[in-house]
Amino acid sequence: MSLPPGWKREEVVRQSGLSAGKTDVYYFTPDGKKIRSKPQLARILGEAFDLSAFDFRTGRTVYSACRKSKRQKGSSYDFARGVRHDASLVLPIRQTASIFKQPVTVIKNRSESKSKAELKHGIQDQPKQIFWEKRLQGLRACDSNEEVIPSMELPKQVQSIGPELTTENVLQSISAALHINTGPVVGQGASKQVILKNPSINMDTQQPHIQQILVSSDDIHRQEQRVQLARQKLQDLIQTLE
Amino acid sequence: MSLPPGWKREEVVRQSGLSAGKTDVYYFTPDGKKIRSKPQLARILGEAFDLSAFDFRTGRTVYSACRKSKRQKGSSYDFARGVRHDASLVLPIRQTASIFKQPVTVIKNRSESKSKAELKHGIQDQPKQIFWEKRLQGLRACDSNEEVIPSMELPKQVQSIGPELTTENVLQSISAALHINTGPVVGQGASKQVILKNPSINMDTQQPHIQQILVSSDDIHRQEQRVQLARQKLQDLIQTLE
């Protein structure tokens, strides 16, 4: 168990009195400020951090194991429960017992050179669950009036790879890849059968859960024409308005 | 999350009163008895079960995340802490977040027939950690006078396979295998190099962490002679005593 860089955790055993033997836990921020309680920690970290799963005493986060709220006064906690995690802008991460980085077994199935290359460009500090999008199934984005914002449709060529992924899941997968990847986003190289047989090994976790699409020069042409058509319409419209 | 066969878990929401909205959790034993609290559960299961990591409310066990004792009166809990787990007669099990069976990815590396056969005879309800014996390193058995009971020595032919296993580790591994296995205990079939390269795949978890030993008819002969010699000595001794 390690803390974010610069932070320290101290455990002090009480030496005497009625509570002898009990321990007090303190944290120290990178600039040396002493933190004595969870509320204090929350005040310092600000709203952006969700500490509901963080156990101040042990220094670890536990997902969905200890329920315990201590939400100031307004007992509206039950209402917001389960939403808070999804509300954060972080991708869902593996649900094991440590907040911090954990070693993961690398299984080599392919030629050595390939797996090394993958490792090199692909280091993420938060390992994703393989089909993390499924955790978002059933949730819809709303605008401020609580109207559900309709989702997009995908061209038929875009074929998903994975266990019953919805259109939204595929979109989530693609947009996350576009957001995170430094390299090109091209979809899965391996065949659907191979991937579904053993996703944890054969899935390329850097790529969205779609089959690679062949883009022909015809496709590019059609798209160019569409763009030109749209521009033309816009121009016409602007002229009519002036 | 599922319960052991025959057990049921029920969650009842309080409908009215000051505590409206709170829930009560009940368990039902296979014979239908209703369990209303953790102490009651402990009384029914008896000493052999270590419930210290079991969260009655959620029905899950969490290892080393929630500390919480509620140990009747004698507050000697701090003293016993950390010992309790090792003291139970259960093999160390994987330290992930559920007491009950979890799906595990099966990686097929060998011919299909072999891995199927392995699965068939090898189903354990508690998956062992691969080198679970290492958790016992540094612990020695004592007699009631707190004298350390000396360990055995192993014949040189018995070669361990694993990361720096002590003689005790090897003995633990062998005796656990003899205790648990229904079939013959023969040691690891794969070569030491192959196993150490990727233990989680190549280790036979049904077998102790030793290389397979070839027992020649010479060995058997020698052993027979040793037994006869011992019997002879015993007979002689008894005759001298009479």
Place this chain on the structure above:
DNA sequence: CGGAGTGTCCCG
């Protein structure tokens, strides 16, 4: 380290 405040547990 004490102790008020607050939460949970367990059983009637």
Place this chain on the structure above:
DNA sequence: CGGGACACTCCG
């Protein structure tokens, strides 16, 4: 479901 008996948290 209420409520006494804890246990833990947080701050002086």
